[in-house]
Amino acid sequence: MKMDSETLLLDVKKLGERVSTLKDSIATEEATKTSLIMPFFQLLGYDVFNPLEFSPEYIADVGIKKGEKVDYAILNNNNPIILIEAKSIKSDLKKNDSQLFRYFGTTTTKFGILTNGNEYRFYTDLEEPNKMDKTPFFSFVLTEIKDVQISEIFKFQKENFDVENISKAASDLKYLNFVKEFLTKEVNDPSEEFVKFILGEIYDGIKTKVIIDKFTPVVKRGFRQFIADQVNSKLNAALNTSVSVEELEVPQVEANAEEEEDIITTEAEIEAFTTTKLLLKDTIDTSRIFYRDNKSYFNIIIDNNIRKWVLRLYMNNARTYFVINDEEKTTIEIVDVIDIFNHADKIIPVVERYL
Incomplete structure (x- = not known):
């Protein structure tokens, strides 16, 4: 059939x-x-x-x-x-x-x-x-x-x-x-030849080894931001919403003075928060979604209640992954925080418990 x-x-x-x-x-x-x-x-x-x-x-x-x-x-x-x-x-x-x-x-x-x-x-x-x-x-x-x-x-x-x-x-x-395999490799670890090719389009000076090494992390970050922008545009269109990433309100979470001095919420963490908010737009009122940052991980929670955590994002030099607050405390390795969107089937059921 x-x-x-x-x-x-x-x-x-x-x-x-x-x-x-x-x-x-x-x-x-x-x-x-x-x-x-x-x-x-x-x-x-x-x-x-x-x-x-x-x-x-x-x-x-x-x-x-x-x-x-x-x-x-x-x-x-x-x-x-x-x-x-x-x-x-x-x-x-x-x-x-x-x-x-x-x-x-x-x-x-x-x-x-x-x-x-x-x-x-x-x-x-x-x-x-x-x-x-x-x-x-x-x-x-x-x-x-x-x-x-x-x-x-x-x-x-x-x-x-x-x-x-x-x-x-x-x-x-x-x-x-x-x-796709080639671009994935170059996005994650740009080769000297690839960086030199990019510089040929944007840099008029001599492409010495020092210059190539200097621009390698810039090329890597540029690619990641470009991909994030493209994905966010697609997400907005797929969700049939006119709300842009920039328009999604990022709630200010209270912290004491000592914590604020030690904790820096990164651009990638805000991107993870925005991605999760877009993912959950049709499941829960997005005004109920908050984040709470700390030294060890970045927490995404419901109703600004730490007991209602949805996922915890861990980022260090060796790996990036997040833990979902399901029964198994499922741990998922990711390359980029945008990859969170690929796991809606595991994240949404957690949020549905708080409706």
């Missing part, structure tokens, strides 16, 4: 929760297949118990080796359209793609999937016809699934599957991911 992308998103997230629950108790490849991998392809609409559609131990002869078998093949009119190589949940997929690489060229399939039940890596033959690329054009981790990834997974749903359409999109998707 065909499902819409929103339904698929909910079902995939539920399966991700299942992976989190079961992964430590699954010891073998076979257990991974039956408890995690087969349910995923069942979500995509395939009859995993019909060998004419979802064939286990599919024979893919490799060279002079006859009887070589791939874990699963999804078939259409007896022809394989997707080969699936399954590994144990405990396997590192970066070390396990050679087997699927060998199988790929012996069949008419255009797609190969390597998975350990949590991570899924999708391959095709963009670089050379009938030879599987060494790098996937799309990958995701079930326990860390992002909403934007669902549209790509949706294309592999049985009723939506179209070889030509997916192949056309695969190249753009693959190199888009390369661009």
Whole structure:
């Protein structure tokens, strides 16, 4: 039965929760297949118990080796359209793609999937016809699934599957991911070449090593502020509000004189407060949301009541993370405070307790 992308998103997230629950108790490849991998392809609409559609131990002869078998093949009119190589949940997929690489060229399939039940890596033959690329054009981790990834997974749903359409999109998707990886690396740790390139556009002097080192943190901060501005603009539009970040009132929290001398509320902490306020706009009256800063962490609270804390943000040179006031006191590592917005599903239930 065909499902819409929103339904698929909910079902995939539920399966991700299942992976989190079961992964430590699954010891073998076979257990991974039956408890995690087969349910995923069942979500995509395939009859995993019909060998004419979802064939286990599919024979893919490799060279002079006859009887070589791939874990699963999804078939259409007896022809394989997707080969699936399954590994144990405990396997590192970066070390396990050679087997699927060998199988790929012996069949008419255009797609190969390597998975350990949590991570899924999708391959095709963009670089050379009938030879599987060494790098996937799309990958995701079930326990860390992002909403934007669902549209790509949706294309592999049985009723939506179209070889030509997916192949056309695969190249753009693959190199888009390369661009994102490159930019992520440069934003977090700008290389000398990248800083020099930026300086070529904004600085007329000689780009010596001293100048490059001087401007590296400036470039890094500039990128982060640019991204924050873009994200905040998108958040405002998504929330259908004309309220800008600057217009969101930042409440002044009382502190004694001694505390005020020792505590400095940073720009990043105010940004975290603003992001949380935007995130909760449709859940609670934002005038009820306050912050309380102290030496160890930055507290976001309801009704200016420290007992009604929602999350605590910790920032130091080594890491940035926040703790949510749920039953598990969930701790989430983040790269930038804007990433708080990605965890609305965990933050909103905490706030709902205070309504």
